[in-house]
Amino acid sequence: MKIATFNINGIKARLNALCDWLDEAQPDVALLQEIKSVDEAFPRDAIEDRGYTVHTHGQKSFNGVAILSKLPLENISRGLPGDESDEQARWIEATVMGEQAIHVCGLYLPNGNPTPGPKYDYKLAWMERLYTRAQNLIRDEIPAMMLGDYNIIQKREDAATPDAWMTDALFRPESRAAFQKIMALGFTDALRAVDPHTRHFSFWDYQEGAWQRDDGILIDHILMTPACADLLLDCQIDKHIRDREKPSDHVPVWVKLNA
């Protein structure tokens, strides 16, 4: 089973790029972030024509997440638990019914800039709620993963120019500590498990020729519970599609599971 995460930065602007990637990468399941669309406006036909069912959790203009799946899904749920007043669409989860059931949680973690300020407070509060959901996934002892745009640079090696990020919400100590606290529950970072020594990026800014200078950061992560990590066969980043026409500023990250 191949499961991918991809921050597409707007489904309307990215439909062709997304379909080209689906045709070539052939994921069984794809978790999308930043669809920037309400559910009714999501262009599902082109994706359904490719054999996927489409489940969205959209919002006007900003945020928005989705699950595309060729396999049957159960227990589809929208919104990160813990704050009924939160109206930002950043979380969708479902159980993928393959040979072995895998629970997938697609997330778009708040950016949090500028720091300090209310947006950073929201990021940290959101990560507290994420911790609680993560704790439950570990407790359930099921094969599960949380994958998406974490908006967290974990380590200096995950940025081409780490000093430029020192005061940024993506790299602030509080953000990294909150991420580390979740990891310490027992999650495996799929990319590091498969390829611990190579430097990888998943985002390159549109500005200042960041892509051409390889001035990137790694912020899209796939975190797996122990029962899921036992099934891990491969994890890769489809870096090459950043070089195409009208690309997203992120590229897909995917895992293959023995499931």
Added chain:
DNA sequence: ATGACAATCAGAGATTGA
């Protein structure tokens, strides 16, 4: 550096992103 670059909504330019 009141920036760059891109997407959205709207129908210009502010807002958001990372």
